[in-house]
Amino acid sequence: MTSPAPHPLRVGRFRSYLIGRFSAVLAQYAMMIVLGWQAYNIARETMDQSAAAAQLGLIGLAQFVPLFFLTPVTGWVADHFDRRHIVRLTLTMLTAASGLLAFATYDGWVSLPLLFGIAAVMGIARAFNGPAYSALAPNLVPREALPKAIAISSVAWQLGMISGPALGGYAYAAQPWGAYALGSCLFAAALVAMLTIGPVPQPPRDTSRHPIRQMIDGFAYVRSNRLVLATITLDLFAVLLAGATALLPIYARDILLVGSRGLGHLAAAPGVGAGVTALWFSFRPLRREVGLKMLGAVIVFGVATIVFGLTAFAPRGIAMEMALGALVVLGCADMFSVYVRQSLIQLHTPDAMRGRVSSVSQLTISASNELGEAESGFLAALVGPIAAVIGGGVGAIVITLIWARLFPELRLARSFDPPDIRAADVPKENVQ
Template sequence: MTDPAPSRHPLTFPNFRAYLVGRFAAVLAQYAMMIVLGWQAYNVARETMSTSGAAAQLGLIGLAQFVPLFFLTPVTGWVADHFDRRTITRITLTCLMLSAGLLSFATYEGWVSLPLIFGIAAIVGIARAFNGPAYSSLAPNLIPREVLPNAIAMSSVAMQTGIIIGPALGGYAYAAEPWIAYALAAGLFGFALTGMMMIGPVPQPPRDTSRRPIQQMIDGFAYVRGNRLVLAAITLDLFAVLLAGATALLPVYARDILHVGSAGLGHLAASPGIGAGLTALYFSIRPLKREVGLKMLVAVIVFGLATVSFGLTAFAPRSIATELAIGSLIVLGCADMISVYVRQSLIQLHTPDAMRGRVSSLSQLTISASNELGEAESGFLAALVGPIAAVIGGGIGAIIITLIWARLFPELRLARSFDPPDIGEADVTQEKAI
């Protein structure tokens, strides 16, 4: 960070390059592992359970990941603001690598079971609880503030590329030999760890030693509550994706509705990432600059419509149902990427560095609530009303939530650009006054 010139590209900074490579490998491993966890749990459950009972097991996997994150969020944000963020990510990546390795060995030896899968899912949830805030709040320390939106777009490209390739790799590897999928994930986590080890010293926010840690943890909640723009961006994602959790039910659609098997599951799971990756690639070249809040609201509405469209493919002729499902999921991914891009840029640029860990932990909590808790909600709702009704109803719910949020939070609707107010001394004063 010796040259603050805004004309420099993010990739000219070696630390950011190492961060980007590590992020890509970690996301690739995570999504390869998680899609296989759900598929394996569903198939193990289907040996003794009905479709509804097995769908409920998918809900339990999401719950096993969310519960640790829920209780650890205040701690993980504070840790990210007070300790070396590189060390935190290195420790958590090691835990994820070992977890994937254990599942590979258990699957190879033939003693994998639902309790083991749930236990590993909980460990993954704990590791991600600490990993997420450290990873997110580390990125702005690696580059000048002026190029942060471009860096966020590039990071999103890496993440979405991992989302595209990861599930497909996981599905294809599982189809060849189930244990290979987990071994592949373990190797990729190890590669991500190597990338993180290559990052040199980075600036750390000044530590506030004047107050107790518990009060500083509360500060994160107070800051988000007091910044209505950040609050709106975080909570909109929470409730919209919580309801429209179509991807959680992909194993049900792949096996019992579309009948495409594990290879088809890889295609379905990769489809949202294809749409998101193309959108993120576009933003890395031409970042959004105008009417960002309104575009986020429109994107979430499109996300809900695409979810409804995916649900309705269950009634399409079998000859075109899979293609329609893939198309709907690609549109879903495009819309989700617009929402993610706007939300992450607003949060990072409207939050002072000393608060980024705590705010990022809250953002991760809402993302996990919308993803993992959304998986639980979708799995349990599918067990009650069926997977098709759960998907369609969730998409409609996301649209309704977006319209309500546009009314409740005019700050989001009226956000013209990413340009933040001065987050220098004024924010330090505000933080101390919370």
């Protein structure tokens, strides 16, 4: 009789990984909200609201473009080199970049070109960091503990992603340069945590085929596995359209009139919702009808986005409370969706392909976030921020209904129980 696998949190190197990943994601998304807020404020000194909103779009685009072009390379690198070294190098880059912005803001020479340049550097670092980080987690625990490890890692990532903007908003309200200094310290803490992780198993390197062919394998695997394809693309299109959080600086400054401190409250609200959802999962883990429940969560996400957009028409006395409530629900739904999606993707992908599949997943996540910021910023400049938010929420609901029809695999995903995934499960056209 085999002994049960240890809980992932009992594995020291997984604990280090978890601390490092949470710190890095927290810093990353804190930096993103502060970059947008500072760029918008600088732009508003010389531009009208529409032109300044377009600067938010450019900040998102500056982060997305490097990731878009580097995605095939970063996934291959994560599958062929020590994932720990990749993460350590990129964390060093992110620590230095945020430290430079802290000094520039403190010394008074921060500018829009500098903000765009740092955003691009962050995009390059994250392009390599994300696939290596995601693919590393399954190498740290026994296979029997893998579902729990993936769930815990997904929860930490999502909590950091949603709580980071709140941290950044509050830190900026206290001291603008301090927000970047805090980000630099968090990236440094993540680096220290990664340095404590010793050697881990690496998938065998495939030297029989050209690297370009292997890079294409990640896209081919996603295309051939309809459940993975459905979960990845649902997030891409739904969140790409419903980019309410990208326009928080506009709502805080010009619509709700609550300033940088109010921005912190607005940015914190999704984190509260995500935290409640994560706490619920820790006591009542999701086991049945995971696909249907994920579809329902994305629809709720769209509805919450619409309600947030409508706060512009609410009486001044309740508008802020209404906005906070909508964002809490949005965070709950987003946490639910990401928890299911990340678990399904990781559990249905062989280890030798995890880096490349993770890079494709990261591309869609970045497209839905950074490219979503660009889309929301440019759309807000074109039709106004209110119409952009409400229309995005409607679009997310429509996309979910279409995906439920196009991909019955989503509705039929009953549980997280993974198949017996081996290297042989890679599509036949991808091996020789």
